[in-house]
Amino acid sequence: MIRLPTTHAAITAPLVAANTRFPGIPVGRSLLDGRAFHLSPVQTSAVLLPSTNSLALGGLGSGKSTTAKARIRREIIEHGHQAVVIDSFGEDNSGEWAPLVRSLGGRVIEAGTFTLNPVSTLFPPEVREQLVRSLILAVEPGALTHQATHALQHALNHPKATSLNGLVDALISPEDGRWPAAKLTEWGEGAAIGLSRYTEGSLRGLFDGPEASLPETDLPILSFDFSHLDRNSPAIPSLMAAVSCWAEHVWLRQSTAVHRHLVLEEAWQILLSPATSELIQRLLKNSRKAGLSLDVLMHTLSDLGEGRARDLARLCEIAHVGRLNPEEAALVGALLGLPAWAIERISSLGPGQAVWKVGPGYVDIVQTVLSDEEAALTDTSARRRMAQQALAVEQDSTAPETTVAGPIGETGLDVDASDDLYAPFTTADDSWDWESLPPNVIGVTGRFDLARHERIIQAAMDGRFSEAAELAAVYEREDITAHGLNSAQALAWWETRAQVADLRGEPGQAAQLRATVARMGNDNGVRLSPDGIAYDAESGDRLPSDL
Amino acid sequence: MYSLTPGYRIPAVQRGLSRAESLLTKVNAGLGSAALMSAMITPPPGWTFGAVGATAAVLNLAPGPRSIARWATVGYRHLRERSAPDTIAAQPGEIATWALYPQHGTMQDPQRRAAFHDAFARALTFAGGQARTAGVQIHVTHHTTSDDYTDHTQTITVHVPKGLIAHPARVLDSLHGEFAALGTLAPLAPEPLPAVTGRAVGWAALDDGRFVATARITAWPEETDGDLMPNLLLAPGTDRSLAVLYRPLPVGLSRRSAKWQRAASEAFTADKVKQDAHDIASGTTHGALVQGATLVDLDAYLTVFGDSPESVNEARWQASLAADRHRIRLDWLPGQQHRAHLMTTPHGASTQKGAIL
Numbered sequence: 001m002i003r004l005p006t007t008h009a010a011i012t013a014p015l016v017a018a019n020t021r022f023p024g025i026p027v028g029r030s031l032l033d034g035r036a037f038h039l040s041p042v043q044t045s046a047v048l049l050p051s052t053n054s055l056a057l058g059g060l061g062s063g064k065s066t067t068a069k070a071r072i073r074r075e076i077i078e079h080g081h082q083a084v085v086i087d088s089f090g091e092d093n094s095g096e097w098a099p100l101v102r103s104l105g106g107r108v109i110e111a112g113t114f115t116l117n118p119v120s121t122l123f124p125p126e127v128r129e130q131l132v133r134s135l136i137l138a139v140e141p142g143a144l145t146h147q148a149t150h151a152l153q154h155a156l157n158h159p160k161a162t163s164l165n166g167l168v169d170a171l172i173s174p175e176d177g178r179w180p181a182a183k184l185t186e187w188g189e190g191a192a193i194g195l196s197r198y199t200e201g202s203l204r205g206l207f208d209g210p211e212a213s214l215p216e217t218d219l220p221i222l223s224f225d226f227s228h229l230d231r232n233s234p235a236i237p238s239l240m241a242a243v244s245c246w247a248e249h250v251w252l253r254q255s256t257a258v259h260r261h262l263v264l265e266e267a268w269q270i271l272l273s274p275a276t277s278e279l280i281q282r283l284l285k286n287s288r289k290a291g292l293s294l295d296v297l298m299h300t301l302s303d304l305g306e307g308r309a310r311d312l313a314r315l316c317e318i319a320h321v322g323r324l325n326p327e328e329a330a331l332v333g334a335l336l337g338l339p340a341w342a343i344e345r346i347s348s349l350g351p352g353q354a355v356w357k358v359g360p361g362y363v364d365i366v367q368t369v370l371s372d373e374e375a376a377l378t379d380t381s382a383r384r385r386m387a388q389q390a391l392a393v394e395q396d397s398t399a400p401e402t403t404v405a406g407p408i409g410e411t412g413l414d415v416d417a418s419d420d421l422y423a424p425f426t427t428a429d430d431s432w433d434w435e436s437l438p439p440n441v442i443g444v445t446g447r448f449d450l451a452r453h454e455r456i457i458q459a460a461m462d463g464r465f466s467e468a469a470e471l472a473a474v475y476e477r478e479d480i481t482a483h484g485l486n487s488a489q490a491l492a493w494w495e496t497r498a499q500v501a502d503l504r505g506e507p508g509q510a511a512q513l514r515a516t517v518a519r520m521g522n523d524n525g526v527r528l529s530p531d532g533i534a535y536d537a538e539s540g541d542r543l544p545s546d547l
Numbered sequence: 548m549y550s551l552t553p554g555y556r557i558p559a560v561q562r563g564l565s566r567a568e569s570l571l572t573k574v575n576a577g578l579g580s581a582a583l584m585s586a587m588i589t590p591p592p593g594w595t596f597g598a599v600g601a602t603a604a605v606l607n608l609a610p611g612p613r614s615i616a617r618w619a620t621v622g623y624r625h626l627r628e629r630s631a632p633d634t635i636a637a638q639p640g641e642i643a644t645w646a647l648y649p650q651h652g653t654m655q656d657p658q659r660r661a662a663f664h665d666a667f668a669r670a671l672t673f674a675g676g677q678a679r680t681a682g683v684q685i686h687v688t689h690h691t692t693s694d695d696y697t698d699h700t701q702t703i704t705v706h707v708p709k710g711l712i713a714h715p716a717r718v719l720d721s722l723h724g725e726f727a728a729l730g731t732l733a734p735l736a737p738e739p740l741p742a743v744t745g746r747a748v749g750w751a752a753l754d755d756g757r758f759v760a761t762a763r764i765t766a767w768p769e770e771t772d773g774d775l776m777p778n779l780l781l782a783p784g785t786d787r788s789l790a791v792l793y794r795p796l797p798v799g800l801s802r803r804s805a806k807w808q809r810a811a812s813e814a815f816t817a818d819k820v821k822q823d824a825h826d827i828a829s830g831t832t833h834g835a836l837v838q839g840a841t842l843v844d845l846d847a848y849l850t851v852f853g854d855s856p857e858s859v860n861e862a863r864w865q866a867s868l869a870a871d872r873h874r875i876r877l878d879w880l881p882g883q884q885h886r887a888h889l890m891t892t893p894h895g896a897s898t899q900k901g902a903i904l
Contacts, residue, residue, distance in 0.1 A: 001844050001845070001846050001900075002767070002844070002845055002846075003796075003804065003808070003842050003843070003844050003845075004832075004842065004843060004845065005831075005832050005835035005836065005840045005841070005842055005843070006668040006669075006671040006672045006675075006795065006835075006840045006841055006842070006843050007664075007665070007668045007835050007838070007840045008831075008835065009668070009671065009793065009843045009845050010664040010665070010667040010668040010671065011664055011771060011773050011775055011776065012767065012775070012776065012791050012845060012847060013664070013667050013687050013776065013791065014687055014688070014689035014701070014776050014780055014789045014790070014791060015647055015648070015649055015663075015667070015687060015689070015701055015703070015729070015730070015776075016649075016654050016689065016699075016701075016776050016777045016780045016781055017648060017649075017654075017689075017699035017701065017780075017781065018648050018649060018650060018651035018652070018653070018730070018731075019646075019648040019699075019731060020648075020650075020651040020731075029695070029696055032652075032654075032655060032781065033697065033699060033781045034693065034696060034697030034781070034783055035696055035697055035698065035699065036696040339652065339655075339656050340656075341655045341656055341657070342655075361650075361651075361652075362651055362652070363651075363652050364651065364652075369695075
């Protein structure tokens with residue numbers, strides 16, 4: 001027994017943990033007290049969380065996208081929510097969200113392959129006008145004067161205005177309305193010039209389609225993939241305008257899910273443009289009424305400027321902040337009203353860890369917990385791993401020949417977690433047979449048909465280069481169909497093409513082809529040693545040198 | 548470090564005597580004075596002085612471990628400690644238990660944590676002031692179950708011994724209000740105490756299949772930033788329980804105790820450093836009392852769990868390491884494990900002061 005003053009004894013009270021708990025999906029583990037952290041904003045009481053929008057901040061590799069993906073996935077699977085993702089960041093020519101979207105049975109819509117008709121008859125008239133106005137504002141912010149707006153309104157009522165081209169025609173050569181045609185022509189010039197960017201200018205092909213199709217509204221998840229576009233492309237504000245209009249007027253009205261999410265990946269470029277930020281602000285303000293949560297993901301708030309960042313922070317009741325440098329952490333902390341102890345820890349958070357702020361008073365530090373499947377679907381470091389593997393291959397190939405001849409690697413039945421397992425198959429045949437399977441599934445590498453390689457080399461040596469190239473392409477396609485895209489047989493054609501290029505006197509191209517094969521990794525069945533001799537990786541047999 | 552040296556810091560009288568002890572004291576005094584009176588009337592024969600002196604010598608002066616007195620004492624303790632008497636945690640009185648959780652983030656924010664500790668100190672002072680003598684007991688437990696995630700269970704129990712005050716319900720209700728200001732408070736019915744099915748020197752087996760080892764906390768760190776408990780209990784850990792039993796003293800008793808404590812520490816200390824250390828400690832206590840605080844006796848216990856004797860020994864080892872890191876000294880109560888674990892459950896709230904565990 002120890003006798004102390006009460007003021008000193010109070011620090012020994014073992015009352016250290018809280019029992020605050022939000023309803024909903026599991027997110028991760030609190031680093032403050034080790035408890036499980038659950039949160040579905042829409043299931044939380046409206047007294048505690050008036051709005052359900054969330055803001056995710058964090059530097060590269062802080063895990064903000066991974067957390068957002070895991071949350072959306074669990075909301076869709078456990079509660080039947082729907083999500084639309086605007087995905088403007090990715091690698092390997094496809095958006096970051098593509099594997100997740102495919103695994104959930106959703107659809108990836110790539111910008112450029114999908115043409116939207118903003119004056120489609122599927123939109124109600126006021127939506128058409130709204131959409132066209134935002135398209136004009138996205139490229140010509142000053143074009144919409146009162147007169148121009150009237151001219152546009154007049155042109156939209158023209159029977160020809162069922163596609164963007166028709167609308168521009170109706171703007172340029174209007175018919176008499178309340179105002180004479182001459183005046184309408186004069187007023188409509190600015191709007192017509194703005195819209196001509198979409199019909200004849202650099203943004204052609206995005207909005208000038210004649211057909212009236214729209215994306216489905218009953219899919220669990222839909223991703224608009226802007227990752228092909230340049231980050232500063234003027235198409236992004238226009239596409240954003242179209243997507244947000246579609247979401248507001250078609251998707252939100254038609255979808256039957258209990259709750260909807262609109263995810264804005266790399267949102268700063270959307271929020272920086274005045275035209276689109278206005279649309280997003282409106283969605284944010286109406287989100288509660290519409291049964292919508294906006295999930296905004298971005299690096300930091302400092303890109304946005306003081307006023308707009310403050311607005312965004314005010315409208316998003318839920319924020320999670322991954323690792324940021326100390327200056328940005330202080331700024332973000334001040335905007336979000338985080339306590340000092342949490343701001344201090346932002347700069348030392350690990351991947352997947354974030355400071356969460358839920359409602360006005362709840363601050364926690366949470367480590368996102370992922371299942372294996374989720375980890376595979378949300379992995380974004382595939383390119384870096386590939387670079388590391390390529391380095392390893394180059395180091396291997398400079399090793400002496402004796403080490404190359406041994407059996408290398410496992411016969412790969414194990415699947416690389418970063419592979420996009422849900423990507424559509426490139427071979428479009430429905431019939432199933434052993435031949436169409438990739439060789440590593442069967443386990444035995446087929447032999448090479450050397451006669452065909454020899455025939456092509458012969459043709460090239462005779463000077464018939466175009467014939468050799470055509471033949472090589474035909475044979476290569478056959479081998480890809482028969483053995484798989486990454487099979488030894490298919491890869492052997494790269495080497496043959498390189499030899500053809502050598503014979504044609506293009507050593508640069510040959511080197512490029514060989515480098516590509518080397519970078520494809522050592523698990524594909526063929527290894528090329530520096531002297532151009534190919535080895536079968538499984539048997540270690542030396543392949544014929546004239547290959 | 549505050550060290551637990553029984554009998555020095557807190558003399559036995561101050562620690563409080565049990566009902567039987569005070570009865571014996573009175574009987575002894577009565578018999579002694581009667582004998583003295585009769586001796587003054589009729590002086591006894593000379594050999595009685597010899598007999599009394601010899602008995603006193605056997606009782607008090609017998610040196611060494613083999614003495615009769617020591618044999619008798621140890622024998623009695625063996626007999627007493629063979630079984631856990633039910634009365635140890637079943638003292639008559641009013642008792643109320645709640646689950647208490649502070650607001651989220653309280654322990655992480657230095658200002659909010661200090662405010663929480665101040666409020667808790669005020670609640671203790673208030674509880675101590677409810678009776679003329681010390682007796683109200685407040686028992687706080689914290690239990691952690693650690694798996695992929697950690698679950699925390701925190702309880703606070705108030706015990707008002709029978710006969711201490713006329714209306715114990717009033718004290719319980721007042722304290723309910725005090726504690727409700729600390730965080731989320733909800734009434735709780737404690738789970739029944741698990742029975743002991745097996746025992747060894749270092750552990751006890753419970754009927755729910757767990758093995759437990761309990762230690763008394765005998766020394767606390769000299770100084771902390773107030774974050775001792777969050778650091779100790781929120782660290783990723785294992786299954787463990789920690790409980791503190793507070794016995795707040797009323798104001799008058801606190802002042803007298805502080806006075807005697809100061810006098811005792813000043814009296815027989817030759818070491819100047821020790822003297823000054825005592826001086827500073829008494830000065831701090833004095834300041835706290837002036838500010839309106841009172842003194843509180845606290846007993847703290849730590850229990851670790853395992854599913855086999857080996858795992859409980861391992862858990863005990865890990866707990867010792869953690870205690871060393873936090874400058875806490877543990878006494879693992881050898882031979883008393885079969886009832887020590889009750890001290891880290893809400894049932895420990897009514898343990899009598901000075902009870903032999």
